[in-house]
Amino acid sequence: MHTPLHVHGLSHRYPGATRRALDDVDLSVRPGECLALLGPNGAGKTTLIRAATGLLVPDGGTVTVAGGDPRHADVRARLGVMLQATAFPSHLTVRELVVGAALRAGRTTADADRMLADLGIDDLAGRRTRTLSGGQQRRLQLARALVTDPDLLVLDEPTEGLDLASRRATWEHLAARRERGTAILLTTHLVAEAGTVADRVAVLSAGRIVADATPTVLTDQLPDRTIHVHTTVATASLAALPGVLTIDRAPADDPDPARRDRTSIVTRRPEDVLRQLLVLDPAAHGLRVVGASLEDAVATLGGAGDARGPRPTSTTHHDRKDAA
Numbered sequence: 001m002h003t004p005l006h007v008h009g010l011s012h013r014y015p016g017a018t019r020r021a022l023d024d025v026d027l028s029v030r031p032g033e034c035l036a037l038l039g040p041n042g043a044g045k046t047t048l049i050r051a052a053t054g055l056l057v058p059d060g061g062t063v064t065v066a067g068g069d070p071r072h073a074d075v076r077a078r079l080g081v082m083l084q085a086t087a088f089p090s091h092l093t094v095r096e097l098v099v100g101a102a103l104r105a106g107r108t109t110a111d112a113d114r115m116l117a118d119l120g121i122d123d124l125a126g127r128r129t130r131t132l133s134g135g136q137q138r139r140l141q142l143a144r145a146l147v148t149d150p151d152l153l154v155l156d157e158p159t160e161g162l163d164l165a166s167r168r169a170t171w172e173h174l175a176a177r178r179e180r181g182t183a184i185l186l187t188t189h190l191v192a193e194a195g196t197v198a199d200r201v202a203v204l205s206a207g208r209i210v211a212d213a214t215p216t217v218l219t220d221q222l223p224d225r226t227i228h229v230h231t232t233v234a235t236a237s238l239a240a241l242p243g244v245l246t247i248d249r250a251p252a253d254d255p256d257p258a259r260r261d262r263t264s265i266v267t268r269r270p271e272d273v274l275r276q277l278l279v280l281d282p283a284a285h286g287l288r289v290v291g292a293s294l295e296d297a298v299a300t301l302g303g304a305g306d307a308r309g310p311r312p313t314s315t316t317h318h319d320r321k322d323a324a
């Protein structure tokens with residue numbers, strides 16, 4: 001099987017623009033893999049997707065989809081595409097639209113009906129597309145993109161406007177597709193969702209790929225760990241442990257007794273801190289150690305957008321050494 005998507009040295013500058021929308025981008029997606037493309041507004045995600053789907057002719061570099069040029073119709077047939085803004089022909093019904101896509105790709109009417117049922121929109125089959133709600137339209141777009149059984153599925157914000165149940169159903173369905181080898185390239189602003197559904201995350205910043213790794217590798221790059229624990233050890237004693245950066249604690253006179261000894265300790269040496277804490281307080285309990293979130297990691301990489309800026313270093317945790 002060909003690599004579903006291979007992008008090499010891709011560069012593009014829109015006419016009149018001062019800087020490149022894409023600058024020497026390398027990227028590939030393997031069969032069955034899901035790659036999430038993240039980055040702030042204007043980073044170049046849509047430009048990359050347009051180049052990957054043959055809608056834009058880049059200034060430089062190469063794009064191959066299933067081994068061919070996505071501008072050729074036979075290669076485009078290997079692609080399922082769900083763009084962010086799609087206008088459906090409003091005179092068609094839901095079923096007519098999906099059946100049409102199926103037949104054009106050499107599939108059958110039965111394939112189309114199964115697709116509608118799988119995505120839970122069979123009850124809408126006879127409806128005109130213009131009468132659909134936003135979430136129903138997203139599901140119809142997905143049905144149309146999937147019914148051709150593509151090698152590569154390109155999804156621009158696929159779960160935007162979907163309720164929680166529909167989001168879950170969508171990802172479950174896509175997971176089953178991936179088992180059969182379908183590769184997915186997706187963009188999303190829901191970074192946490194990308195972290196749970198994608199095998200790999202590529203972060204675009206000002207047209208350049210600044211990271212391409214698994215979500216775990218990206219979050220592990222941030223050294224801060226937060227230890228959540230219930231302990232009666234005095235805050236000053238905790239602060240004296242080697243490697244403790246900040247401590248956050250409910251007030252000692254908190255009216256809720258269950259909260260009084262709840263403590264969050266930020267450190268880059270969680271094992272050292274825990275070993276010593278458990279010596280000081282063998283009855284410490286409710287222990288949880290959490291790493292940085294994918295949002296933190298993406299923000300640190302410069303992919304969070306101008307409004308958010310670089311990640312602050314632990315300033316959200318105020319030091320409560322005075323609390324005990």
Ligand SMILES: Nc1ncnc2c1ncn2[C@@H]1O[C@H](COP(=O)(O)OP(=O)(O)OP(=O)(O)O)[C@@H](O)[C@H]1O
Nearest residue numbers: 014015017021039040041042043044045046047048
């Ligand atoms: N048709 C166009 N003509 C000129 N400049 C464009 C055009 N389309 C996009 N750009 C510029 O290219 C850059 C990348 O835009 P692109 O739409 O690829 O970003 P994006 O990552 O998809 O952003 P968003 O998260 O807002 O969708 C931006 O600076 C944008 O202003």
Ligand SMILES: [Mg+2]
Nearest residue numbers: 042045046047
């Ligand atoms: Mg975009």
